[in-house]
Amino acid sequence: MAAEAAAEAGTRVTVLDHMPSPARKLLIAGRGGLNLTHSEPLDRFLDRYGEARARLAPSIRAFPPEALVAWCEALGQETFVGSSGRIFPKAMKASPLLRAWMARLAALGVTLRPRHRWLGFAPDDALRFDAPAGEMLLRPRATVLALGGASWPRLGSDGTWPALLPGCEVVPLRPANMGFAVAWSEHLRRRFAGTPLKRIAVSFAGITLRGEAMITEQGIEGGAIYALSAPLREAITAQGDATLFIDLRPDIDLPELARRLAPRPAAVSLSNHLRRAGGLPPVAVALVQEALHGGAARDDLAMLVKALPLRLTAPFPIARAISSAGGLAWSAVDDALMLKRHPGVFACGEMLDWEAPTGGYLLQACFATGRAAGRAAASWAVSQKPR
Template structure:
């Protein structure tokens, strides 16, 4: 089996159906199949894990090596729901799982964990081969549209509507970012119709719109801003960003995107401050700026004395005429005000906030009021920063939901693990 051409299933009812062929869904399928249950994975795309493959273009940051307690803090209000799954299916477990597929990993200088190949395709190929040996089948080009009145799954397939009547279902349909890769948030319609409580989907780990001047946007769109720090609501992070024609994005911005997004929702704008030289104290920077500049222009002096890049100088001027006095200029460089007017669209966000409200689930990730239906991955109402935390939670909740579904099937099927 290959990622491009997995076998189509015959359409007798599977004992377990997994809807969504991203990392959470594939992990749920693996856990179910390992327990001896027949599994069919459905997805609306023509091949599995399209967004997973896209993530691999950036090196595929699988998880983070930091201590578990610190890692769990990254999930904020969702920690209590996700913690049991992540404690069992931890970063160490995930590294061992990769090893079992023949995929070597390494820990980068930031503590992030990557496959040595720095791409997703070898891992996905090995994973699909394992699923094939387990007997997992795929029903691709099938969009889930809800349930029939008597509880059957309904799909819009290549030849029209289809139904399936599994004894257990895992829904792992993703969020709503990068919809062309599969996760378009359309599942909110049938779940809302079924009375499931939902939190509105919102962009997470996203860029923001900034009303740049035409001069800055025209000259510096696409330019990286390196060696900077961003502060907002008492939290400061370091990293890099990218100036765009309509705003700013990049890891430096993503790290605070939830706070910034929510502030804009409350107040209409967010005003973080940018430190263009976080490695220097205000006094150190002022001393450098106080050096005689001779016949040099201010822009040249800022580059030579303060070490500012051309884009940093342009950002400094964007806030108004730079102060002439060295101490005041240093303060401006260390706390440059920015105005964010809106998050960029969810379709280009790295991930999604919102989704199925966590109180809708029991401890096994089963949907309350709909026995035998389990949920996993990004369609749940949690968010986390980039750095491996997103995939870690997708893998962990997929494994937990798969185990929950397997336990459910074991209870209702007794010693009949296969549907005939």
């Protein structure tokens, strides 16, 4: 996006990518349908970025969701709004969009050089690269760094770039939109790993959200968990663990559920009672039994179903997170996203210090900051031309 914006401004642009082919993270995002952005009102949309709202707002206001949709459709990829307000290309994948985009960049004169890994700055501030023919130096008038976070490192963004920017403040990279470790019993792990928890509600720190989750061998993950991952991660960092509460029947209020569950015939097992009277699927029954074996009170079964406590001991590693928090501190860049210690060098995307939930917010901010950095770099490059 930075390359497109700079090329449209009339500058000559080269993209150097250390992977053999471009946009691998975009392609992997396309496996889930390629959630480009979200249709909610812009002010509410911006609130999703939390503490980074004020710094991201200028870029996103300049290239809001409707502009991203128009950009996508101009590449021949029609979009639609899903039932949750999320916006996707009708193709539900990234490859057609990427092919059209690469053709547009080529028409703009953008050159792509794969297998060129940035090694940092030379003493004279030239850019050092490990290239197929050996180490090389480049001295562009302006540079945009789009080095990513540290999630899915096999796709290219391995999070090693902070060492290449000595003197620039970097907030440590941490997992975001990830699952959490739970000490399951061997029975639950063996029987239910890979089983979805559908139509649940999760609560933590006064926030309750409906959604779905997935039991894994190591713990729990999924959309409902990702939405609370930031406060859960911070609580675990501060306290060593965090207790998430799951409502296994959010469609029924507590008094009605208590009425259904109160009379349990002596001949009916607890699991059958929870399944028949409570309407719980086998995985939910197993979670209730796990909680009871762990010491949960047995005298209020309905309350346990409506607020099942789940102790989370650690976030999943950043390598398997959807995105990452942390990155280049906002104090290290000016309002044009230029590094204060490196005039003419700009930064964008996930390498900046922000995080957001899934739902289109991740790609929107990457696209918008890329466009902003590309336009700013082009303006800088023009200002550096000999007169």
